[in-house]
Structure formats: C-alpha cells, structure tokens
Amino acid sequence: MTAQTSTLLAEAETEANQPVQRRSGRWRYIGGKVLGSFGALMFVLVFNFFLFRVIPADPVRTLARNRLVSDKQVEELTRTLGLDQSLPRQFLTYLQNTFTGEFGLSFKYRQPVGDIILERLWPTLLLVGTSTILATVIGIYLGMVSAWNRGKLVDHMSTGFSLTLYSMPEWWLGLVFLAVFAVGAGPIPKLFPTGGLHSTDVDPTSFAGGLDTAWHLTLPVITLTLAYLAEYSLIMRSSLLDEMGEDYLTTARAKGLRDVYVRRRHATRNALLPTTTLVVLNLGFIVSGAITIETVFSIPGLGLLTTEALEVPDYPVLQGTFLFFSIAVILANLVSNLLYGLLDPRVRL
Amino acid sequence: MSDVTLTPRRLAWQRRRKSAGRTWSQFRRHRTGMIGLGILAFFGLVALLAPVLAPHSMIEVTEATGGVLQPPSWEFPLGTDENGRSVLALLIWGARVSLLVGLLATAISMFLGTLIGLASGHYRNFFGAALFRITEWFLVVPFLPLAIVLASLLGRSLLNVAFVIGVTSWPATALLIRAQTLSIEGRPYLERARALGAGDWRQMSRHVLPNVMPMVFANTTLTVAIAILSETTLSFLGLGDPLRVSWGSMLDDAFQTGAITTGAWWYFLPPGICVILVVMSFTLIGQALEEVYNPRLRDRT
Numbered sequence: 001m002t003a004q005t006s007t008l009l010a011e012a013e014t015e016a017n018q019p020v021q022r023r024s025g026r027w028r029y030i031g032g033k034v035l036g037s038f039g040a041l042m043f044v045l046v047f048n049f050f051l052f053r054v055i056p057a058d059p060v061r062t063l064a065r066n067r068l069v070s071d072k073q074v075e076e077l078t079r080t081l082g083l084d085q086s087l088p089r090q091f092l093t094y095l096q097n098t099f100t101g102e103f104g105l106s107f108k109y110r111q112p113v114g115d116i117i118l119e120r121l122w123p124t125l126l127l128v129g130t131s132t133i134l135a136t137v138i139g140i141y142l143g144m145v146s147a148w149n150r151g152k153l154v155d156h157m158s159t160g161f162s163l164t165l166y167s168m169p170e171w172w173l174g175l176v177f178l179a180v181f182a183v184g185a186g187p188i189p190k191l192f193p194t195g196g197l198h199s200t201d202v203d204p205t206s207f208a209g210g211l212d213t214a215w216h217l218t219l220p221v222i223t224l225t226l227a228y229l230a231e232y233s234l235i236m237r238s239s240l241l242d243e244m245g246e247d248y249l250t251t252a253r254a255k256g257l258r259d260v261y262v263r264r265r266h267a268t269r270n271a272l273l274p275t276t277t278l279v280v281l282n283l284g285f286i287v288s289g290a291i292t293i294e295t296v297f298s299i300p301g302l303g304l305l306t307t308e309a310l311e312v313p314d315y316p317v318l319q320g321t322f323l324f325f326s327i328a329v330i331l332a333n334l335v336s337n338l339l340y341g342l343l344d345p346r347v348r349l
Numbered sequence: 350m351s352d353v354t355l356t357p358r359r360l361a362w363q364r365r366r367k368s369a370g371r372t373w374s375q376f377r378r379h380r381t382g383m384i385g386l387g388i389l390a391f392f393g394l395v396a397l398l399a400p401v402l403a404p405h406s407m408i409e410v411t412e413a414t415g416g417v418l419q420p421p422s423w424e425f426p427l428g429t430d431e432n433g434r435s436v437l438a439l440l441i442w443g444a445r446v447s448l449l450v451g452l453l454a455t456a457i458s459m460f461l462g463t464l465i466g467l468a469s470g471h472y473r474n475f476f477g478a479a480l481f482r483i484t485e486w487f488l489v490v491p492f493l494p495l496a497i498v499l500a501s502l503l504g505r506s507l508l509n510v511a512f513v514i515g516v517t518s519w520p521a522t523a524l525l526i527r528a529q530t531l532s533i534e535g536r537p538y539l540e541r542a543r544a545l546g547a548g549d550w551r552q553m554s555r556h557v558l559p560n561v562m563p564m565v566f567a568n569t570t571l572t573v574a575i576a577i578l579s580e581t582t583l584s585f586l587g588l589g590d591p592l593r594v595s596w597g598s599m600l601d602d603a604f605q606t607g608a609i610t611t612g613a614w615w616y617f618l619p620p621g622i623c624v625i626l627v628v629m630s631f632t633l634i635g636q637a638l639e640e641v642y643n644p645r646l647r648d649r650t
Binding site for chain 1 (some may be wrong): 482483485486489490492493494495497498499501502509574578581582585586587588600603604609610612614617618621625627628629632
C-alpha cells in the first residue's frame, strides 16, 4: 500500500514539475485529471465485472459456493446477474445495475448490498477520519523536528521509530495493544474494551453514548494513527531536507530574518506540499487499510464487513465493497492531483 | 589471465565481476545495510535448516507433546500453541513459508513489472501508451481488497498466495522501470544501436535492460519486504495455505483461539517480531542499495 502511494506521489510531482505552456493550462490540467479518473473508473468497472464473472468457470456455482443452493435460488441468481444473456449484454446490465446502485442481495444478510455498505460506512469514516487527522498533525511535527535536528539523537530516534512502525503489520500492533490495554498485562489494568463500536446498553446518539464510542475507538484510532504517522513523518523529513538546500532560504537568512521565521514561514510551507498530497492520496488506501484493524477490534465498518463476507463467502458483498474501495482510491487520487495543481503555482498558469 | 584470449564475452564478464566487486565495497560501508544483511542471513539459514533444527514431526498436530497454551519452559522455550505444539518449532517452519512466498511473489512481480515497464518505455506508439495507461489503472486498484477477492476466488494454496501478491504489486515496479527506460532511450549509444539496425528486442534486452538492472535489483529487496507483509496479512485473514504454517497463519490461530484475551504473549509476540525483523532487514538492504546505485541520494540522509 505504501509503495503504491509513494509511486503515485512521485508521478504527480514529475507531472506537476513539467512547465505548462498554454494559457489554458489550468483547465487542460483539470480536464486531463478528470478524464483520467473517469478512465480509471471505467477500468475498475470492467475489471470488477470480469473478475467475478469470467475467472470462475460457472459464476453461479462459484457465487453460491459452500451453500445449499436450491434450483430456484440458482435461477434467481442467474437472472439478477443476467447470465442467461450474451456477454456484452451482461456487461450492459451490470453497468445499469451498478449506476442505479443495484448490487444484488447479500447471501448472508438477505439485504441489498448497497444498503449494507451505506450502513457500515459511518464507523469506517469515523475511524479513518480521526486517525488521519491525528497521524497528519503528529507525523508532520515529528518530521519537522527530525529535519531541523538532522543527524542528532532526536533525528535518529524518530527515524528509527518510524522505520520500525513502517515494517510492522499494523494489525499486529493492534493485537499487542489489545492484549496489553484491553485485557490487561502485569501491572497494567484493563483500560479499554476489547472491541465493538459502543456498549449495547448505551444510546449512541446521546452525550454519554458519544463518550462511550470514543472510549471504544481509542485503541483502534491509536493503532491506525501510528501506522500512518511513520510514513508522513518520513516524507515530511525528506521534503524539508530537500527545501533546506534551496537558494531562497539563504536569501531569506541573508535578509536578516530569524531562523525560526525562515523555517516556519518559508521552508515548511513548501515542504508541506508533497505531504499534503500524500495525506489526501492515502485517504483512498486508508479506507481499505482499515480492513484488518476493524477485524482485530471488531468494529462494524466496511472492513469487518469484507472479512466477514470472506467466511461465507458472500460474493455480492465482496464485489460491492471492492468497487467501493476502488472508487475511494480513484476519488482521493483525483482530489490530490487537483489540490497539487491548486497549491503549486508551477502547474497553475 | 594474460595467456587467456580475451573474447568479448569474457571481457564483459570480467567487467561485470569488477563492477559487482565495486558495488559490494560501497555497500559494505553502509552500516544499516550490513545489519540488514546480517539479520536476513540469520533468518535465511534458519529457514534452510528447518528440518535439522526442528524435525517436521514437531509441528504435526497429531504428534504434539505439550499442553494447551503452555507458557515458556525448558522443554518449550517459547511455550506451546492451542494444539500443544512448540511455538519455536512453528516459528522455524514459518520462516520457510514466509520467505518462500515473499521471494516467489517478488519474482512474479519483478518479471511482470520489468517486462511491461520496458515495453511501455521503449515503444513510442499506441502500444506503449496503452501499456502505460493500464499500469496507471492497476496502480489505483486498492491492493488488499483486490488480493482478498482474488485469493477467495482462486482458492487457498501457497502458490496462489504468491501469485496474488505478485500480480497485484507489479505496477509500482513497472512505472519505475519505465522512467529509467525513458532516460536511457534518449542516450546516444541507443541511437547508434538503432542506426546499426538493432531490432526492438535486441535494443531492449542488450542495451536498455543491463542499465535498468541495478534499479530493478534495489527495488526487488523493497518489494520482498512488502510481499512478506502482504503474505502475513492475507494469512491472518485466513486466506493462506491451510496446510502450511506461516507467521501470518500463526497469528491468525492465536487470534482465533483467544491467545490475546488469555494473555498468551509467547504465542502472538514472536511471529510479529520475526516479521518486523525480516521486513526491516529487506528495507535496510534496499535503501543501502538504492544509495549505492543512485549517487544523487547519497547526500540526502
């Protein structure tokens, strides 16, 4: 995942650094990006179609694997998937179904997949949103501190810390937290609940319910924050180090500006550019990254929905969530590209 | 060496050996890279010697001798799992699967990535552009959901896991190789080769590829790190080979059988620490290699 985002970022940067020659550069840039995202969206749609219908020899049997399927159910499934029609025809039906939000019925819940996804979306957004904000703020701060103190003890510690977190499966860290803080180990008492979004006897809309949800989400949020913080701090550090060699900083210092001022007002602003894009870009991936964390802490979000669907296997749900995760990445990608164009005057023109 | 006739082939090999020696002497100066190499050598040795260190019978459920989730003792240095097997023996055998899947997946990913990256950088026509677009599109398909879907469609086996990881992680490599190819294609010696009538295949295999190889090599070690992490995650989600023990499947078992809630730290801490050590060793080696091959990075850190 991290390799994916850094590659996308590098690409965005090289593109952004190419001078745009035309007067209409800005609209060309935006148009190109929107068109590109649309292409990616179409690709994902086609890919999703083929993945579930062409790889398995008999889609109906595969889609209903491990289940006692009556003839009537097979017939119903064949009709919903449109498998009695030709392949191009099937594709059109699939497109029509997708755009009208018709993803079929879940095997497990016997409910429309679209409804289930909408219902499960909020816990994921809450978890991902909170962790992103925390990871961004702390990550940027850590990156700045280690860049200003390059080569000193703080820098070595912060970089080593980030590298360790980066090499860790984030859900394993979650397991360790669970064992230490939710179960209790040695002198540490049981501080947090072992899972779930809120207690069953509290109304989640009331104030006490809100506090209860926060209490339940503390460990998963800390885990996800730590998982993403490492990357942000490493990129902030390296982009600040890049900026520090630039001439305009020497000029600023030669003008007699104080060091603190030069760092805050001049260097940091430019160094924030790649970090901002990375954060937005990551949003798309972090949504799918929540899969394992939600499984560990049993938070009823999209991630847990996916892993629960695996056990059945509930293919309509898997197909729906896969499409959703892909669209999240495409959207995040588009927003980060547009943001880059907005923030970096070199591509605006 | 003086009495041996120097054929072009021999000369090329000599040069290559010399350059490999130079790389090694530069690599040796990276302390972190050498630490990574040391850790990796240790785990590689453990994986190779698994049958000697812990006979296979030790990890068979039917021949387990210990109690259920027994804490560490002299007989079982890292305690036992829910079936009474020695956790240490499981770890040793798990090293095999984790490293094997990581390397296999990387081989697949590198092969696809290099091939597609080279071709999309070399052909300046519709074909090349189409390959580039496809690479970009695959890059936005989120890795874990795709891997989950593929693994559940294809079934659970060691080869399938490696295949799934390999097939989903090639685009990053392809883009890197493409960028390198583009910069090499502009150099005069390629123009010369073209003027002399070298075909596409010869240009790519004889002139571009050898120059791209160092980058591929450095990238490979980073890809192995990601592949091992992915294998652990997929196995944790229950998509690994059910017949083999890997670090990920150990963690899955630990989670499913309640080792977390009963505080059986000897069961879930060691596999995670092993994953971290191996992944970190590959990352450190990869970073050191990148710095050796890419002089511009040298004054960065």
